Amino acid sequence: SREIRLKSRPVGLPQASNFELATVDLPAPGPDEVQVRNLWMSVDPYMRGRMYDRPSYVPPFQLGQALQGGAVGEVVASNDPDFKPGDIVSSMFGWREYYNASPKALAAGGLGAITKLDTHGIPPQAFLGVVGMPGLTAYVGLLRIAALKDGDVVFVSAAAGAVGSVVCQIAKLKGHTVIGSAGGPEKVAFLKSIGVDHVIDYKATPDVVAELAKVAPKGIDVYFENVGGVHLEAAINSARPFARFALCGMISQYNETGKPEGPPNIIQAVGKSLRLEGFIVSNHVDMFPQFAKDMAEWIKAGKITWKETVEEGVERAPDAFVKLFTGENLGKMLVKLA
Numbered sequence: 001s002r003e004i005r006l007k008s009r010p011v012g013l014p015q016a017s018n019f020e021l022a023t024v025d026l027p028a029p030g031p032d033e034v035q036v037r038n039l040w041m042s043v044d045p046y047m048r049g050r051m052y053d054r055p056s057y058v059p060p061f062q063l064g065q066a067l068q069g070g071a072v073g074e075v076v077a078s079n080d081p082d083f084k085p086g087d088i089v090s091s092m093f094g095w096r097e098y099y100n101a102s103p104k105a106l107a108a109g110g111l112g113a114i115t116k117l118d119t120h121g122i123p124p125q126a127f128l129g130v131v132g133m134p135g136l137t138a139y140v141g142l143l144r145i146a147a148l149k150d151g152d153v154v155f156v157s158a159a160a161g162a163v164g165s166v167v168c169q170i171a172k173l174k175g176h177t178v179i180g181s182a183g184g185p186e187k188v189a190f191l192k193s194i195g196v197d198h199v200i201d202y203k204a205t206p207d208v209v210a211e212l213a214k215v216a217p218k219g220i221d222v223y224f225e226n227v228g229g230v231h232l233e234a235a236i237n238s239a240r241p242f243a244r245f246a247l248c249g250m251i252s253q254y255n256e257t258g259k260p261e262g263p264p265n266i267i268q269a270v271g272k273s274l275r276l277e278g279f280i281v282s283n284h285v286d287m288f289p290q291f292a293k294d295m296a297e298w299i300k301a302g303k304i305t306w307k308e309t310v311e312e313g314v315e316r317a318p319d320a321f322v323k324l325f326t327g328e329n330l331g332k333m334l335v336k337l338a
């Protein structure tokens with residue numbers, strides 16, 4: 001089985017030389033173990049944080065070891081009576097073609113567990129995107145953290161990505177005015193196709209503060225923050241009193257080697273009684289059942305759609321990962337392994 005290991009810790013934008021492809025001999029599964037052939041693995045921005053050697057809410061990746069991350073695979077052999085060959089499972093054993101693991105030993109691990117997927121006809125890779133962690137992130141951030149309420153005008157950055165595109169669609173299906181920011185004409189066209197009211201192409205018009213003020217003359221009530229920097233500055237500038245910000249991520253800072261760009265107007269958060277609340281999706285997994293039910297209905301009713309950008313082969317995984325930071329993904333970035 002082939003796997004991708006972290007060879008060195010990236011400085012700035014990750015390079016191919018930070019990764020290495022290794023081949024391991026996988027034994028037959030041991031007692032209580034299943035053997036899984038991964039079909040899909042996810043690359044996600046948070047993985048960049050795990051490449052730094054520093055304490056965080058998830059431990060750092062170790063040099064010389066396979067990376068980890070969300071994956072969906074098929075059980076090929078099983079010594080666990082609850083799993084049989086052909087079962088589709090999700091796990092955190094991404095970045096590799098096959099793995100052996102004990103579902104029982106991992107069961108207590110929440111999002112780290114090996115979970116049998118009842119796909120209901122939804123393509124299995126969607127469990128790494130729209131019906132998986134990114135979809136849940138959108139749902140939690142918008143409905144719980146930002147406490148979306150009637151009439152809110154919603155601003156979303158990285159709006160064409162895995163999380164952002166679900167945020168936009170949930171807000172639209174609930175009848176809100178939505179403003180999305182993304183880079184490039186293809187993303188603009190996609191966002192318009194899913195009903196986003198105003199799209200800011202921040203690469204074409206980098207003065208996001210002015211652009212947002214133009215398209216939201218009365219201001220915004222909710223900001224779903226994925227990017228940081230000038231996007232946060234724009235959102236604060238256009239925030240109406242008691243606006244709610246869900247601070248989901250600030251991807252523009254993840255490769256920053258110097259001092260990150262900060263919103264110089266953050267002080268307005270005090271005067272406007274803004275609530276800027278960070279959150280981590282893994283602390284809100286209690287919303288998963290309701291999320292899964294709603295999402296299944298919305299997909300069935302054609303109210304939610306999604307895009308995927310796919311690279312083929314585990315050896316392409318580092319490239320796929322780096323593309324998250326150069327914006328070459330539309331929708332969920334995935335690696336097809338089999």
Ligand code: NDP
Nearest residue numbers: 045137161162163182183226248249250251252280281327
């Ligand atoms: P995306 O699918 O949105 O991919 C990343 C996108 O970010 C790119 O396509 C690119 O789009 C944009 N981007 C990258 N660099 C920059 C930059 N310097 N400035 C502006 N935009 C940039 O990824 P996800 O949907 O998986 O993640 C989106 C955000 O959500 C991230 O910040 C991530 O860390 C966060 N997140 C947080 C979670 C939590 O629990 N808090 C859970 C999951 C995700 P474009 O071309 O438009 O620039």
